[in-house]
Amino acid sequence: MERHFDTELADLKGSILQMGDLVEEAIIDSVEALKKLDKDKAAKVIADDKFIDESELKIDEECLDLLALRQPMAVDLRFITMAMKISTDLERMADLAVDISQRVLELADKPLLKPLVDIPKLTLLAQKMTRDAIGSFIKKDVDLAKQVILCDKEADDLRNLVQQELLNDYISKNKETIPRAIPLLLVARHLERICDHATNIAEDVIYMVEARVVKHHIEKLDK
Amino acid sequence: MDNKIKMQAKNVDFFYGKTQALKKVSLDVYSHKVTAMIGPSGCGKSTFIRLFNRMNELVPHTTLCGEIFLDDLEINNPLVDAVDIRRRVGMVFQKPNPFPKSIFENISYGLKVNGIKNKAFIEHKVEDSLKKAVIWDEVKNRLNDSALKLSGGQQQRLCIARCLAVETEVILFDEPCASLDPISTAKIEELILELKKEYSIVIVTHNMQQAARVSDCTGFFLLGELVEFGKTQDIFTAPKDKRTEAYITGRFG
Numbered sequence: 001m002e003r004h005f006d007t008e009l010a011d012l013k014g015s016i017l018q019m020g021d022l023v024e025e026a027i028i029d030s031v032e033a034l035k036k037l038d039k040d041k042a043a044k045v046i047a048d049d050k051f052i053d054e055s056e057l058k059i060d061e062e063c064l065d066l067l068a069l070r071q072p073m074a075v076d077l078r079f080i081t082m083a084m085k086i087s088t089d090l091e092r093m094a095d096l097a098v099d100i101s102q103r104v105l106e107l108a109d110k111p112l113l114k115p116l117v118d119i120p121k122l123t124l125l126a127q128k129m130t131r132d133a134i135g136s137f138i139k140k141d142v143d144l145a146k147q148v149i150l151c152d153k154e155a156d157d158l159r160n161l162v163q164q165e166l167l168n169d170y171i172s173k174n175k176e177t178i179p180r181a182i183p184l185l186l187v188a189r190h191l192e193r194i195c196d197h198a199t200n201i202a203e204d205v206i207y208m209v210e211a212r213v214v215k216h217h218i219e220k221l222d223k
Numbered sequence: 224m225d226n227k228i229k230m231q232a233k234n235v236d237f238f239y240g241k242t243q244a245l246k247k248v249s250l251d252v253y254s255h256k257v258t259a260m261i262g263p264s265g266c267g268k269s270t271f272i273r274l275f276n277r278m279n280e281l282v283p284h285t286t287l288c289g290e291i292f293l294d295d296l297e298i299n300n301p302l303v304d305a306v307d308i309r310r311r312v313g314m315v316f317q318k319p320n321p322f323p324k325s326i327f328e329n330i331s332y333g334l335k336v337n338g339i340k341n342k343a344f345i346e347h348k349v350e351d352s353l354k355k356a357v358i359w360d361e362v363k364n365r366l367n368d369s370a371l372k373l374s375g376g377q378q379q380r381l382c383i384a385r386c387l388a389v390e391t392e393v394i395l396f397d398e399p400c401a402s403l404d405p406i407s408t409a410k411i412e413e414l415i416l417e418l419k420k421e422y423s424i425v426i427v428t429h430n431m432q433q434a435a436r437v438s439d440c441t442g443f444f445l446l447g448e449l450v451e452f453g454k455t456q457d458i459f460t461a462p463k464d465k466r467t468e469a470y471i472t473g474r475f476g
Contacts (some may be wrong), residue, residue, distance in 0.1 A: 001409065004360040004416045069435040 003216060005165070006068050012083055013138060016090075019055035020031045020134035024092045026052065026097035026132055027194060031123040033104045034187060037112070042101035052094040059087040059208035075208075082208040086137060089197040089204075093130065096190045098199075103183040103190070113170060113180040122158040129198035136205045146221055155195035162188035180198050227254040227411075229423040230275055230312075230393060235289035236271055237279065244270045246447045259422045259434035259455065262444035263475065268427045271444065272395050275425060276312035277305045292392070293393070297446055310337070311387030312410060317398035319378035321385075326353075326362050329370045333389040348388050355421075356384035357414050376407025380414065387418075394418065396426040400433065412437050424456035431471055435459045442468045 026045050033041035063084040066072060072080055129148050136145035166185050170177040203215045214220045226468075230252040237245040237379045245267045252258045273279045274291050277298060291298050298308050308439035310333070319422050322329050330349040339345060349366070353359040358380040364375070370381055380400060386394055396415070400408040415424060428434050434441050435455060442452040443466070451458065451467045469475050 001413065003409075003414060064460055065456045069456060071432050071436070 005072075007074070007208055008066060008070070009076065009079060012059070014068065015055065015059050015062060015082055016086060017134065017138055019052065019059060019090050020130075020137075022048075022052050022129070023094045023097070024130050024134070026094045027100075027127060030097040030100040030104070031120075031127075031191075033101055034107075034123075035116070035120070037104060037108045039105060039108045040105035042108075045101040046098050049094055049098050049194040051177060052091060056087050056091040061086060063087075078208045078211060082137075082204040085204050086123060086201050089200050090134075093194050095198045096194050099190045100187055103187050106183045107180065110180055111186060113166075113177055115155045116184075118158050118165070119184065119188060119191070122155060122162070122188060122195075125155055125158065126191045126194045129155070129195050129202075133201040133205070136202055138193040139207070140205070140209045142209050145202035145205040145209075149199050149218065149221060152195055154189070155192050159188045159192035172174070228252070228424075229254040229294065230327040231270070231273065231292040232291075233290045233292070235271070235274065235287070235291065237267075237274065237288075238286040240284045244447050248447075248449045250442055250449055250452055252423055253426055253440065254423050255419055255421075256439040257419050257426060257437050259438035259441045260425070260427045260444060261429075261431050262435045262450075263468075263470070264429070267443075267447040269397055270293070272397055272425055272427045275393065275395055276309045276314055278309075278314065280305065284368065307431065310389045311391060312393040312395060313389070313391035314381065314383050314395040314397065315386065315399050317401045319375055319382050319402070321373070321378050321381050323371055324392060324474065325367045326370050326373070326381065327366040330384055330388045333385060333441070337389060345420045352384040352388040353381075355387050355418070356380045357417070358384060374407070376403050376410060379403060379407070379411060383411075383414065383418075387422075391422065393423045393425065396428075398428055399426065401429070408433070431459075443470060 026048065029041055030045045032038065033045065051081075063080050066080050072160070129151050130147045132144050135141065136148065163185060166181045170181045200215075206212055206214050228251045232248055232250045235245055235248045236243065244325075248271060250258075260272060262268045270279065274287065274449075275293075275298075279285055279287065287299065293308065294312060296303065306374040311352065322332060324332070327349055330352050331345050334345050339348075350359065350363075353362060358377055361377060362368075362381075370378065373381060383394070396452055400411050403411065412433065415426065418424060419439075426434070426438065438455045440453065441455045443450045443458065443462075443464070445466055451462060451464045453463070457463075458467065459471060
């Protein structure tokens with residue numbers, strides 16, 4: 001039997017997809033701004049964050065209405081509650097893009113401390129994990145969600161590499177590098193946090209599709 | 224959003240003998256919307272819905288004050304024909320009440336009463352009404368069977384088709400799913416959502432989840448008063464009145 005409810009669920013999915021696009025764009029723009037130390041681009045990411053905040057509120061309201069008015073069960077219930085959590089993760093990811101942009105503003109008037117090597121790698125990884133996490137939600141694709149979760153370790157490793165290099169080769173050797181090193185250290189941390197949120201989304205997708213909790217239990221991923 | 228008012232109650236008081244059942248109720252029913260009335264037993268919601276097609280005047284010793292409009296027509300005006308009002312404002316009851324006749328005759332009866340004799344037109348209208356009520360596929364091969372052989376859910380959809388055949392404008396549902404199982408209930412609810420595209424709908428239900436699922440506007444009645452009336456999503460997510468909140472969260476009494 002066709003349900004009117006299905007149209008509303010499709011609308012909710014559309015809202016998440018739209019928010020996902022905005023967040024992905026914010027992340028890409030913030031790291032583009034970093035690469036070119038482009039203050040204007042960074043300022044735009046910061047200013048445009050309000051649209052993402054609005055999306056979050058709109059999605060929360062849609063979810064709340066569907067919970068109250070449709071009394072969803074089973075897969076429908078999981079879809080709506082996960083949509084609510086995913087919108088929170090997406091909003092936090094956008095805030096991290098704002099944080100990166102703020103670091104760009106701090107760095108912009110000084111020469112870069114060193115050529116960026118691992119940060120661009122981490123950037124690409126964060127972009128890919130974000131895109132795949134949203135894609136796995138939209139397509140209910142558990143395999144793609146698993147790939148996202150398995151990438152998280154790589155993100156942690158890259159962040160550690162950046163951290164160690166900045167600490168050992170710059171900060172501990174020459175205190176004057178600190179104002180230019182700390183923002184880079186933070187950028188690595190922001191990017192790694194973006195990957196964490198993408199991982200959260202992927203874990204929620206597996207729960208949504210298979211009603212299986214893999215959060216905090218990576219060993220359960222292949223069961 | 225089409226916010227045209229289809230029916231309107233203005234300052235309605237209603238009495239059974241000396242007992243006041245409704246107190247100064249004013250409420251608008253919008254075109255192409257589903258308006259739900261909820262509230263505990265005896266709150267006046269069924270009494271209220273019956274005012275919309277003058278069903279209460281069949282009950283002796285009742286008094287009505289105030290006005291009820293259908294478009295611009297005050298329906299209790301002595302010049303207005305109650306039968307015509309009941310054709311324009313159809314009603315579906317708690318217990319399906321098909322006539323003890325064939326499926327076909329259940330639908331064609333209203334047309335014949337209205338003086339329509341053209342056989343081809345009647346046949347077309349019967350098929351069209353049964354299709355709109357989403358029961359055609361289940362009965363098309365046995366239109367001459369007794370309607371009483373149908374299941375409860377089918378009988379209820381037949382009663383809805385019966386309203387549609389006489390080109391009703393408003394459909395009043397008084398606990399339409401009270402005697403149906405969950406699947407039949409879901410079918411009626413889907414049907415209501417489909418019908419609102421063409422008709423204006425008022426539903427009285429004990430089942431607040433049903434009101435939440437199908438309606439656009441909800442009114443909460445208590446002791447003959449309309450406590451709160453508003454958009455369904457507001458009533459069920461953030462009601463303004465403490466009594467509404469207590470009722471919909473089951474903290475009542």
